[in-house]
Amino acid sequence: MTGISVEFPGVKALNSVDFRLFPGEVHALMGENGAGKSTLIKALTGVNQISAGTIVVDGKQTLFGGPADARERGISTVYQEVNLCGNLTVAENIMLGNEPRRFGGLDWKAMRAQARVHLERMGLDIDPASSLDSHSLAVQQLVAISRAMVVDAKVLILDEPTSSLDADEVEQLFRVMRRLREEGVGILFVSHFLDQIYAISDRITVLRNGQLVQERMTADLPQRELVSLMIAGTSDAEVGVATERRGKAMRTEDSAPLLQAVGLGRKGAVEPFDLDLYPGEVIGLAGLLGSGRTELARLLYGADKSDSGQLRAAGSDLKLRTPRQALAQKIAYTSEDRKGEGVVGELTVAENIILGLQAARGWMRPLPKTKAKQIVEAYMKALGVRPANPDALLKNLSGGNQQKVLLARWLATAPKLLLLDEPTRGIDIGAKTEIMNLVSELADQGMAVVFISAELEEVLRLSDRIAVMRDHKKVAEIPTTRDVDVPQLIEVIANGGESK
Incomplete structure (x- = not known):
C-alpha cells in the first residue's frame, strides 16, 4: 500500500x-x-x-x-x-x-x-x-x-x-x-x-x-x-505511566459506607458475598475470565436481580430492580460489552453523552438544548474526545474515544458510585492512562468506584482495596499496600483466597 x-x-x-x-x-x-x-x-x-x-x-x-x-x-x-x-x-x-x-x-x-x-x-x-x-x-x-x-x-x-x-x-x-x-x-x-x-x-x-x-x-x-x-508529545518518563493509588483513599474508622452488599447473590452467577463501598475509594475486582466479576457488578447495579441477601444504603435496605432505579440512586455502570450494551453507533457523540442523563430525567422532560450543549462540550473537552466534533456518529470513532464518550454519558448523571467493567480493554496505552488517571481523580473528589480489569497490574495500580473472585465466589479482600505485587495477587487467585 x-x-x-x-x-x-x-x-x-x-x-x-x-x-x-x-x-x-x-x-x-x-x-x-x-x-x-x-x-x-x-x-x-x-x-x-x-x-x-x-x-x-x-x-x-x-x-x-x-x-x-x-x-x-x-x-x-x-x-x-x-x-x-x-x-x-x-x-x-x-x-x-x-x-x-x-x-x-x-x-x-x-x-x-x-x-x-x-x-x-x-x-x-x-x-x-x-x-x-x-x-x-x-x-x-x-x-x-x-x-x-x-x-x-x-x-x-x-x-x-x-x-x-x-x-x-x-x-x-x-x-x-x-x-x-x-x-x-x-x-x-x-x-x-x-x-x-x-x-x-x-x-x-x-x-x-x-x-x-x-x-x-x-x-x-x-x-x-x-x-x-x-504517543506524540510525551517524554520517555511519562509514557504509559498512570496514577498509582495503592491505598491513597483516606478512610477513617467511623466512615460510613455509601453502599453495602450483605449476603448478596444470584444462583448460577455469584455466590452470596459481602462488600462495603465507601466514598472516595476505588475497589478493584480481580479474577480470571469467568470468575464472576461482571456478574457481581451487575447485581450491584440492579441489571440482574439477586435471589439472596440485600443491598443497603444509609443503613436502610435498597431495592434495585432496574438500571433506571440505580440511576435514581446515583449509581452508574459501564458494561464490558461496549459494542452490544454501550455505544449507540447510529447516534452522534452528543446524543450518546446525554443519553443517560435524559433517561434519568424521563423522556417527558427533555433536556434543554442549551444545557445539553454545555454538558456535551464540557465532557468532550475534559475527557479529550477526538475528533472534537459532537455531531460525528459514534460508530466512526476509535474504540478508545468511544469508551471516553461512554464515561462522559455516566459522569453527566453525577453518580456517587461508578461501576466500570473492563473500561480499558481494547484501547491504546495513551487512552488507558487517561482513563485510569480520571478514575483516580474521581475517587479523590469523593466518588466510589468499582474497577474491573483482566490486567492485574491495572487493578493493583489503581485500587485502594481488591476483592478477589474465583469460580463465581468472592474469595478474598485485600488492601493494596506497597508490598502487594502481581505474583502475590495471582497466588491468592490460584489458591482460592489464601496466600502461601
Whole structure:
C-alpha cells in the first residue's frame, strides 16, 4: 500500500500512508486509538474508499470493491468481535459461502469432513456438527480464522483477536499463527498488548494521527521507544505511566459506607458475598475470565436481580430492580460489552453523552438544548474526545474515544458510585492512562468506584482495596499496600483466597 489517503466528512483519517506485508511474516500495526489502524485495514479490504494511493497485491495493482473482492484475491479478515452465527454448527460457520453441494443441495457429510480438515489445521479437536455457541470465545475465534482460511488466504488480517482471551487461549492462537507463518501466509496483526506484539511479530508499523511514523523490525525496536513513537508529545518518563493509588483513599474508622452488599447473590452467577463501598475509594475486582466479576457488578447495579441477601444504603435496605432505579440512586455502570450494551453507533457523540442523563430525567422532560450543549462540550473537552466534533456518529470513532464518550454519558448523571467493567480493554496505552488517571481523580473528589480489569497490574495500580473472585465466589479482600505485587495477587487467585 503506497500513499494511501482516506477522507471522511471533516476528517482526514489517513494521510499518504505506506504499508507493506511480506509472505511468511507477522506484521504488527500499532498506534493509539484514532491513529488510523482500522481505517487502513478497511481501505485494504475495500470497506473504505481511498481518495489517493495504490494497492499492489502479488505485483498487480488492484482496488477492491468490498471484502468479497479482497477474499477472492486471498485477503481475509477476522475482527475483534467474532462475526459468526452462534445458532449454526461449527461446520456451517466455517464453510459459509463455500458449502459443498451434491444433486443441487448441500452435501452435509462433505461439509463436516472439509470443516474437520480446517479445524485440524487450527489444532482444534471439536465436533464440526456441534453448535458454535456451545464453545468458548477462544474456540469461536479460531473457528473464525478457520473460516477465513477456507479460501486459501495469502493474507490474514487479525484485528484485536486476543482482547477477550486468557493467557492459555492466547498461546493457542499464537501456535496457529506460527503455523500459518511457516506456511507462507502474511499476517497483519493488531493488538494493544505490547508483550504479545513482541512475542509473535516480526515487523512493526506505527501510525499516529492518520500518518505513518515508522516501520521497524521488532527485534530492533525497544518497547519504550515503540510507545514513544505511538504517543506524540510525551517524554520517555511519562509514557504509559498512570496514577498509582495503592491505598491513597483516606478512610477513617467511623466512615460510613455509601453502599453495602450483605449476603448478596444470584444462583448460577455469584455466590452470596459481602462488600462495603465507601466514598472516595476505588475497589478493584480481580479474577480470571469467568470468575464472576461482571456478574457481581451487575447485581450491584440492579441489571440482574439477586435471589439472596440485600443491598443497603444509609443503613436502610435498597431495592434495585432496574438500571433506571440505580440511576435514581446515583449509581452508574459501564458494561464490558461496549459494542452490544454501550455505544449507540447510529447516534452522534452528543446524543450518546446525554443519553443517560435524559433517561434519568424521563423522556417527558427533555433536556434543554442549551444545557445539553454545555454538558456535551464540557465532557468532550475534559475527557479529550477526538475528533472534537459532537455531531460525528459514534460508530466512526476509535474504540478508545468511544469508551471516553461512554464515561462522559455516566459522569453527566453525577453518580456517587461508578461501576466500570473492563473500561480499558481494547484501547491504546495513551487512552488507558487517561482513563485510569480520571478514575483516580474521581475517587479523590469523593466518588466510589468499582474497577474491573483482566490486567492485574491495572487493578493493583489503581485500587485502594481488591476483592478477589474465583469460580463465581468472592474469595478474598485485600488492601493494596506497597508490598502487594502481581505474583502475590495471582497466588491468592490460584489458591482460592489464601496466600502461601
